[in-house]
Amino acid sequence: QGHDPFVVAPGDRVVDAGVPVRLLGRATPLPFNGSTARLALAPAQARAARAAAATADVVHVHEPLTPGAAFAAARGGRPLVVTHHAAFGVGALRPVLRARAALLPRDRVSLAVSEAAAATARAATGVTPEVVPNAIELPALSTQRSASASRPAHGAGRPMVLFLGRDEPRKGFPVFAEVARSGVDAEFVAVGPTTPTPGVSVLGAVSDAERARLLSAATVLVAPNLAGESFGLVLVEALAHGAAVLASDLPAFRAVVDDPAVARFFPPGAATAATAGLRELLATPPDPALTRAAAAPYAWDSVGPRVLRAYELSRSR
Template identity: 50%
Template sequence: MWWPDSRRRCTGIPPPGSCCSPSSGMPDMHVALVCPYSLDAPGGVGTHVMGLAGWLAGRGQRVTVIAPGRRARPAPPGVIFHLVGPSSDFHFNGSVAQLAVRRRQCADALRTSLAADVVHVHEPLTPGIAFAVAKGATTLVVTHHASFRVPTMLAGALRWRARALGERQSIAVSRAAAATARRACGAEPVIIGNGVVLPPAPAPRAGWRGGARPRVGFLGRLDEPRKGFDVFREVADLAAQEGLDAEFVALGPGSVTAGRVKLWGVVDDATRDQALQSVDCLVAPNLFGESFGMVLVEALASGCDVVASDLAGFRDVLAAAGTGAVFPVGDSRAALAILGERLARPTDPTRLHASAQQWGWDVLGPRVLAQYEVALARANTPPGHRGARVDGLGWHV
């Protein structure tokens, strides 16, 4: 089903295979990006997919984003949204995934993907449209985002599921996600981190960014325990008890007891970046299940310092950035101590912004395109000569 504002087909773009993209020199191709999670709710995978779609379209490629969702959103030039409708909640890895698993939704997603030269499925083993499309694709690229413990019995089930997929190029967003993919489906993925749309560079430091005192932020789903809002609230309470004069704010959905934290609610990407540009230090107190740490990169890109839980994915991001600090998972007193040290010696926002450039799409996008080229060469299918595995409709979600 095509939703309002998502029905417009691209115009003024030559037929696939007939020319090269004027901005990239690459053959014009049609890429289908499949996000398993609803775009009606904020999430790291959806943000990643949207950023990649915009970057590809800006390089002259035609892009269709296929995802659950009901609310149409403005599409960048060259991008078509194909929303398959409402999602259902599934609990896994300490989170709630909003997936579209109905048979008609899977059929709709698969039919739409068949027009593409390259099909790029995020979390391909996820029940619903991602698995259905991945099974039916002839030129397939997949990205693994998740990091979780894979017990032996689950590993066997996931490997059986992965055998339903055809030849594919595999990407993982981090070493932690690559380890999970290796255990779950035998993949040896190329590691290409989560990308972000970089905001403009902030002004050099000229005092606290939020006013007369430092502003400390939290970004994430407030009522999802693994995101650690309870730890953040404890840090705010301890700060008041121990005389650290700072303002604590939280951005994200969910109904919680705020304590000393100001709740700024749900924000779109542009408002999030603007809000982060008024925050001096982000605390990421996540408890588990974070394979990369996109929230850390978003904060750094906005010129915001970072204090984060000592999770593998977070450590890798901060080590690559050469800034930030970690504290033991769940330890609010240690978090406060390190936060106090960072605020006592603030890092200039321009340096923090510069540290995030490595995750900009102008750096990561060409690496993803290189995987598309490998997948096309393996399938021996030049852009514009699309096809599909006919067994793709014989799915199990």
């Protein structure tokens, strides 16, 4: 598009992100919303983020109300776009969040990744953001459904059922493990968790390339998340690689895909219902062309122009 983007983020390890990255140093982990937020909280990190933001024509801050570097960058005086990701009940935090929001530029352009995130942002800031979903790079057709070599050797010839998520309670891995013990004739593979689990090939962390190969090799992606989700990015990734989706019946997941031809849903935590849904999907796997079509609205080709319009709007205010 002819633009010159750069990223400012916590971290102390250089990665190949495809764009220049300015690292702020190690993040501080804080438990929040059933997960762990990793924030750049040190005053020096906030100063560095604000200095970097001052060099940009447009600043795009994700989760602008979080303390530290993000909040500092948002208040740097440059044209500002903010994206809200989290979905949670604001409750007693409302006065604190409203006070912080009042310190942000009033002419900012506000986005949210889903209706669930938009509802949280509205309660926290008093501003209704435009919903612009997360996006992915669609895999090339030549790589989709072509990664059968990624299956564990002892599972060759059987359908692969994949779990992909961080090793934290809200991701619902114990539900996946219970389904794996149900007698379904499939190879169960987990990316993220590290605890040895009967009936599951537990891989822990894998490279991006291996992650893509596993998604392409999977027949079904299981997302047994319990709560606290604002967007089903892993569902979109699985669909884009040609896999069917079996997911907890969370509003954020239903908003991503609600087509019974490619997805089944079950009550959060209900392993028996999840097993029944899995048997249905394995009995009649959807055509990968259908799953890819379900993912198409979340391709950067579709979402990117909306983000660029937000940047242009921020500069016109």
